[in-house]
Amino acid sequence: AQKITQTQPGMFVQEKEAVTLDCTYDTSDPSYGLFWYKQPSSGEMIFLIYQGSYDQQNATEGRYSLNFQKARKSANLVISASQLGDSAMYFCAMTETSYDKVIFGPGTSLSVIP
Amino acid sequence: DTEVTQTPKHLVMGMTNKKSLKCEQHMGHRAMYWYKQKAKKPPELMFVYSYEKLSINESVPSRFSPECPNSSLLNLHLHALQPEDSALYLCASSQAAGRNTEAFFGQGTRLTVV
Numbered sequence: 001a002q003k004i005t006q007t008q009p010g011m012f013v014q015e016k017e018a019v020t021l022d023c024t025y026d027t028s029d030p031s032y033g034l035f036w037y038k039q040p041s042s043g044e045m046i047f048l049i050y051q052g053s054y055d056q057q058n059a060t061e062g063r064y065s066l067n068f069q070k071a072r073k074s075a076n077l078v079i080s081a082s083q084l085g086d087s088a089m090y091f092c093a094m095t096e097t098s099y100d101k102v103i104f105g106p107g108t109s110l111s112v113i114p
Numbered sequence: 115d116t117e118v119t120q121t122p123k124h125l126v127m128g129m130t131n132k133k134s135l136k137c138e139q140h141m142g143h144r145a146m147y148w149y150k151q152k153a154k155k156p157p158e159l160m161f162v163y164s165y166e167k168l169s170i171n172e173s174v175p176s177r178f179s180p181e182c183p184n185s186s187l188l189n190l191h192l193h194a195l196q197p198e199d200s201a202l203y204l205c206a207s208s209q210a211a212g213r214n215t216e217a218f219f220g221q222g223t224r225l226t227v228v
Contacts, residue, residue: 033214043202045157045219052214091156100145100169100211104156 003027004092004105011110013082020067021077021108023092031097034075036066039089039107048090051075079110087112117141120205120220128228129195135223137188137205143218145211146188148180149204151222157204163188164211195227 005024013019025034036048051059051066059066067076079086092105118139127133137146144165149157162170163182171180177199179191188205202224208217 031214033216035216037219042221043224044221045204045206047216047218050216089154095214095217097214100162100164101159102147102206102208102217103159107154107156 003103004094006092006105006108008108009106011108013079013086013110013112015084015112015114016081018078018080019082019110021079021090021092021110023075023077023105025073025075025092025094025105027073027094027096029096029098033095034066034068035093035095035102036064036075036077037091037093037104038086039091041088045091049077082112084112084114086110118205118207118218118220120203120223122223123221124224124226126226126228127192127195129197131195132191132193134192135190135203135205135225137190137220138186139207139218140186141207141218142185143207143209144185145208145213145217146182147206147208147217148188148190149206151202151204161190162211169211192225195225197227200225200227 032053034051038046049061049064063080065078089107091107146163148160151157161180166182181189202222204222205220206217209215
């Protein structure tokens, strides 16, 4: 069973607008971590933001924020004031304390339009 | 310093060749990972090393052979590969497996098997 779902294969956003990328996850482990990564066409996987399952506050890192809704098992990424350089694949990922692995969702391709 | 260095960046090899991919990190991380990524797909976990011991092998064919000579280095030895093994190979490291901390990735090796 797929543990991470990203329902938006592709998204478009106007430059300077905000955009939300969806992520839902499935786990029975009470202790887990949620991550977002950005992968430009160059291939490098860039860590953006982290949310722990016990964190009370939503994580923020500059223009990135994570909208964490634990009961709904969702961890959406919000990018504010989109820039052309934000065009890339975005992957939601998860770790569980009981397993030594980082699991990735299928990804969302974001295109920022001038 | 959050850098994971992978060499080479590009590799073309024949099906009878033997080659190695290298990965290095100096962050004191004790978990290191190999992922394989096909175009427009998420990374797929291949191997996990925890404290220099192989902890996970995701049923990877024996033509891929990982090695962790010390806590900073991770190798992937390649032998008798098939054209379908052509992909981006990503190395990553994290503080420790099962700790729900972010993994940092190298820029990857683009492998082409001819």
